[in-house]
Structure formats: C-alpha cells, structure tokens
Amino acid sequence: MGRTRTNSSTAEDLLIELDRTGTEPLHRQLEAAIRAGVRAGRLRPGASLPPTRTLATGLGVSRGVVVEAYQQLVAEGYLTSRSGGYTQVTAESVPEPAPVAGVTTGRTAFTIDFGYGRTDVSAFPRAAWLRSVRTVLTTTPNDRFAYLDGRGVPELRDALTDYLNRVRGTSASPENMVISSGYGQGVALLIQVLAARGARRLAVEDPSPEDDARLVARSAGLDVVGIPVGPDGILVEELEKADADAVVLTPSHQWPTGGVLSARARAQVIRWARGRGAVVIEDDYDAEYRYDRAPVGAIQGLAPEHVVYCGTASKTLAPGLRLGWLLVPPHLVDDVAAAKLVADRGSSVIDQLTFADxxxxxxxxxxxxxxxxxxxxxxxxLLAALRGRLPDFVPAGVAAGQHVVAWLPPDLDEAAVVAAAARRGLGMYGVARYRLRPGGPGGLLFGYATLSERTIIQGVDILADAVAEVRDS
Incomplete structure (x- = not known):
C-alpha cells in the first residue's frame, strides 16, 4: 500500500515574519527565512513545505511572491520540487555546524581558515553523479575498459569539446584534447614536452601560485621569470622583454589579484607568441564563477595554434576527482599524449565516462x-564585513571565483597581521608568499568557498581585533 504524502506545515509553523515597511523585497525576505530554517535544523531534510497558494494566503501575499522564493531556493539546492506540486527540503541539506572544530592546514590548526583552494566538496552532486556511474556501468561496451591512447576516452573529449566551445569560446576539436589527472599533471606534462623541444625559460605572472608550473619548470631545468601584474593582469610590455619560450597566464581572472586581461593586452600576447614561436599556457581555473558579468572568452579561441588551454574539475566539482583537460596545438598534441601514456597509462576510464555522461x-x-x-x-x-570592520582594506578584482584579495593600508605590515591573526586561531595568508620578487603592496587572500556566511563574519571580526593589536603595538 502506497504512503500518502502530505504538506502539513502552515505559515505559522515556518515562523516567518515579513517586514512590509522595509526596502527588502518580500520574496527575498521569504527566501532568507526558509533558508535560515533549513540551516538551523528547524526545517529538517525531507520536510514538506506548504503549497504556494496555502503559504501565500497564510502570509497575506501574492502567490507569485512564494513561487519566486521557492524557485530560487530550489536553484540553490535548499528545496526540491516534486511531481504533483510538492516542495520539500532537500534530502542532502544539513544544519550548518558551528565553527568550533579546528581546521588543519599544514602544521597549523585554525578555528577559522580563509585559505584558498578549498572548493565546497560537501555540495558535490552525489545523486546525479551516481546516475551517470550507473549508466556507464550498464551501457559501456567492454572494450572501453581496456588500455587507451594518451588522449583519453573519445566520449569525454567529445563532450568537453562541445561544452568548452559553447561556454568558453574555445576553438576545440576532440583530436587536440588530452585528459589529465588535474591541472597539476597537465601542466607538468606540457612543460616536460616543451623542455624536451628546447624551451629554456618560462614566464609566469608575479604574483602567481607557488606550486605546479613554477616547481615543475625548475625541476625540468627551465629558468622561471616573473612578469609583473597590474590591475588588469600581466604587463605585456614586460613579457616582451623576458626572452621566454612560454608563459603561464590566468587571463580570465588573474590569480590572485582578480584582474581580467583586456582585449588589447590579449592581442599583444598573441602577437608576442606568434612573433617568437612561443606557447601561451592558459590556466582557466575558475571561469565558471562570474557574478556580475558574462566571463570573457578564452584566449585559446583567438590563437589555437599557439595557446594551450588548461581546465579542471577541481574548482567546480571536487579536486579528488583528479580530472583535468588540455586543448593542445596540433604540433604538440602527439608528444603530450605520449607523455601522458608514459606517466600513468591514462586516467580512470570509469571516471572519464561518468563525467562525459x-x-x-x-x-x-x-x-x-x-x-x-x-x-x-x-x-x-565577506565584502560587507570588510566594509564594516576594516574599511581601509581595499578589495581588488572583479566579482568572480572563490577568493578575494584585499590590499592593506600603508601602516600595516602584512606578516604582522598574518601572525596576529594566527595567534587568535584565524588562518590568513599574505600575497607576499606568491611573489617572485620582493616588494609590492601588502595584501591578504580571503578564500570563502567552504565557509558559512556566519563564519565569514566571525573571521573578519577576529581579523579586525588582530589588526587593532598590530596598530596598538
């Protein structure tokens, strides 16, 4: 006998109060109230919400207000819309834990950690991924589970080609794609091939990440030269003086300063690459996250013969998947694929096919x-908290990604602020550690992807106390 589903909640049960005299739209107030109920555990996973007409009547608002609020919360993953008009709290939703347990980062444990690079893996879409796994295991021909060539499975290369050409404006073909175990392996394979072909100097943005390209290039015997970064990205006139054979760029969202390379500068980079026969390595690490504008298309689409486009699932799904991809110019793709085959005989077939599905x-x-x-x-x-508690900090970059850099006022020493924050159990990271050359303004890096809104506010409060200590001393 089937179980009858009911929507027994009422407007009163939800403890919703709307302020009709304020400036905040009613649907936003309703969204915030339901969201808070889910996070606090009052609305438990699987709990049914009132039908839109019932709730609208109970609150004395139009049905459209409730429909718009429900739709937004469904899009965010807090609610699920069921057949027959039922709306429920998502089964995966859990109350937000209080930030009491220490977060271990390297050898230091912090109560709150603004470290970058920690995608919110708790939001990984397990149910949807499982459906794709089941499809792969039940429909894939047996021969797909044998050894493959170094490029990766054709299904994933086809799917990624369609996606990247549609979303990132690339000029991609499946034959020029190599699937790697994340960006780290991909850029390592590429630098290995470039070194074998005679490359001697790699240019990188300054500041830029410490690991991956810089470490691998030095291990391969290449000189690494830093090219200064301005508000909009790399200073191309400095690149032209560097005598480099390749350059690593983050043109859509410079890491860590957040600038977007201008159309003029992109054209200059391409002219430089063509004139020198050089390679541009485009690290497109977080282009999917733009909040106030459409992302600028990939440079690779302008010069596919000189640009290697690098993408990864680490910032969008989970770094533990170890899935990355390279769009490689035709004259390099065979060598990169061969290097991948030697490195590990190819990435997991099941994972590749699952991602394709x-x-x-x-x-x-x-x-x-x-x-x-x-x-x-x-x-x-985060920005509102900084404006309120640390108004002389200057956030940089566009509204994008999973981090913000804020420049410090001249009276504050970056290292002293980081140390004072650490004494209070707050993990903060200065920009200086990512510079190749000393100097430049002091700044702090705020990674916010894995922190709750409440924790972000608490972290900024702690930081403000640390800054006050530094100034007093």
Missing part, C-alpha cells in the same frame, strides 16, 4: 547554476 545530461550546468548564487552570497557577505 554528467556533461551530456546537463548536470554540470545545473550544478554550476546551483553553486553560483551560493558563492556570490559568500563573497557579498
């Missing part, structure tokens, strides 16, 4: 649509 079903797009408003709210809360 996940892409083709539209689940990747749905996941990104769910995560964008969440990360945007985290960023907005």
């Amino acid at each position: 996940f892409l083709n079903r539209g689940e990747f797009d749905r996941h990104l649509r769910r995560m964008r408003p969440i990360y945007r709210r985290h960023r907005d809360v």
Whole structure:
C-alpha cells in the first residue's frame, strides 16, 4: 500500500515574519527565512513545505511572491520540487555546524581558515553523479575498459569539446584534447614536452601560485621569470622583454589579484607568441564563477595554434576527482599524449565516462547554476564585513571565483597581521608568499568557498581585533 504524502506545515509553523515597511523585497525576505530554517535544523531534510497558494494566503501575499522564493531556493539546492506540486527540503541539506572544530592546514590548526583552494566538496552532486556511474556501468561496451591512447576516452573529449566551445569560446576539436589527472599533471606534462623541444625559460605572472608550473619548470631545468601584474593582469610590455619560450597566464581572472586581461593586452600576447614561436599556457581555473558579468572568452579561441588551454574539475566539482583537460596545438598534441601514456597509462576510464555522461545530461550546468548564487552570497557577505570592520582594506578584482584579495593600508605590515591573526586561531595568508620578487603592496587572500556566511563574519571580526593589536603595538 502506497504512503500518502502530505504538506502539513502552515505559515505559522515556518515562523516567518515579513517586514512590509522595509526596502527588502518580500520574496527575498521569504527566501532568507526558509533558508535560515533549513540551516538551523528547524526545517529538517525531507520536510514538506506548504503549497504556494496555502503559504501565500497564510502570509497575506501574492502567490507569485512564494513561487519566486521557492524557485530560487530550489536553484540553490535548499528545496526540491516534486511531481504533483510538492516542495520539500532537500534530502542532502544539513544544519550548518558551528565553527568550533579546528581546521588543519599544514602544521597549523585554525578555528577559522580563509585559505584558498578549498572548493565546497560537501555540495558535490552525489545523486546525479551516481546516475551517470550507473549508466556507464550498464551501457559501456567492454572494450572501453581496456588500455587507451594518451588522449583519453573519445566520449569525454567529445563532450568537453562541445561544452568548452559553447561556454568558453574555445576553438576545440576532440583530436587536440588530452585528459589529465588535474591541472597539476597537465601542466607538468606540457612543460616536460616543451623542455624536451628546447624551451629554456618560462614566464609566469608575479604574483602567481607557488606550486605546479613554477616547481615543475625548475625541476625540468627551465629558468622561471616573473612578469609583473597590474590591475588588469600581466604587463605585456614586460613579457616582451623576458626572452621566454612560454608563459603561464590566468587571463580570465588573474590569480590572485582578480584582474581580467583586456582585449588589447590579449592581442599583444598573441602577437608576442606568434612573433617568437612561443606557447601561451592558459590556466582557466575558475571561469565558471562570474557574478556580475558574462566571463570573457578564452584566449585559446583567438590563437589555437599557439595557446594551450588548461581546465579542471577541481574548482567546480571536487579536486579528488583528479580530472583535468588540455586543448593542445596540433604540433604538440602527439608528444603530450605520449607523455601522458608514459606517466600513468591514462586516467580512470570509469571516471572519464561518468563525467562525459554528467556533461551530456546537463548536470554540470545545473550544478554550476546551483553553486553560483551560493558563492556570490559568500563573497557579498565577506565584502560587507570588510566594509564594516576594516574599511581601509581595499578589495581588488572583479566579482568572480572563490577568493578575494584585499590590499592593506600603508601602516600595516602584512606578516604582522598574518601572525596576529594566527595567534587568535584565524588562518590568513599574505600575497607576499606568491611573489617572485620582493616588494609590492601588502595584501591578504580571503578564500570563502567552504565557509558559512556566519563564519565569514566571525573571521573578519577576529581579523579586525588582530589588526587593532598590530596598530596598538
């Protein structure tokens, strides 16, 4: 006998109060009230909400107000819309834990940690991924589970080609794609091939990440030269003086300063690469997260014969998947694929096929649509907290990604602020550690992807106390 589903909640049960005299739209107030109920555990996973007409009547608002609020919360993943008009709290939703347990980062444990690079893996779409796994295991021909060539499975290369050409404006073909175990392996394979072909100097943005390209290039015997970064990205006139054979760029969202390379500068980079026969390595690490504008298309689409486009699932799904991809110019693709084959005989076939099915079903797009408003709210809360407690900090860059850099006022020493924050159990990271050359303004890096809005506010409060200590001393 089937179980009858009921929506027994009423407007009173939800403890919703709307302020009709304020400036905040009613649907936003309703969204915030339901969201808070889910986080606090008052609305438990699987709990049914009132039908839109019932709730609208109970609150004395139009049905459209409730419909708009429900739709937003469904998009964010807090609610699920069931057949027959039932709306329920998502089964995966859990109350937000209080930030009491220490977070271990290297050898230091912090109560709150603004470290960058920690995608919110708790939001990984397990149910959708499982559907794709089941599809792969039940429909894939046996021969797909044998050894492959170094490029990766054709299904994933086809799916990624369609996605990147549609979303990132690349000029991609499946034959020029190599699947790697994340960005780290991909850039290592590429630098290995370039070194074998005679490359001697790699240019990188300054500041830029310490690991991956810089470490691998030095290990391969290449000189590494830093090219200064301005508000909009790398200073191309300095690149032209560097005598480099390749350059690593983050043109869509410079890491860590957040600038976007201008159209003029992109054209200059391409002219430089063509004139020198050099290679541009485009690290497109977080282009999927734009909050106030459409992302600028990839440089690779302008010069596919000189640009290697690097992408990864680490910032969008989970770094533990170890899935990355390279769009490689035709004259390099065979060597990169051969290097991949020697390195590990190819990435997991099941994972590649699962991701291909996940892409083709539209689940990747749905996941990104769910995560964008969440990360945007985290960023907005962070900026509001900085304005309130540390108004002389100057945030930099566009509204994008999973981090913000804020420049310090001249009277503050970056290292002293970081140390004072650490004494209070707060993990902060200065920009200086990512510079190749000393000097430049002091700044702090705020990673916000894995922190709750409440924790972000608490972290900024702690930081403000640390800054006061530094100034008093």
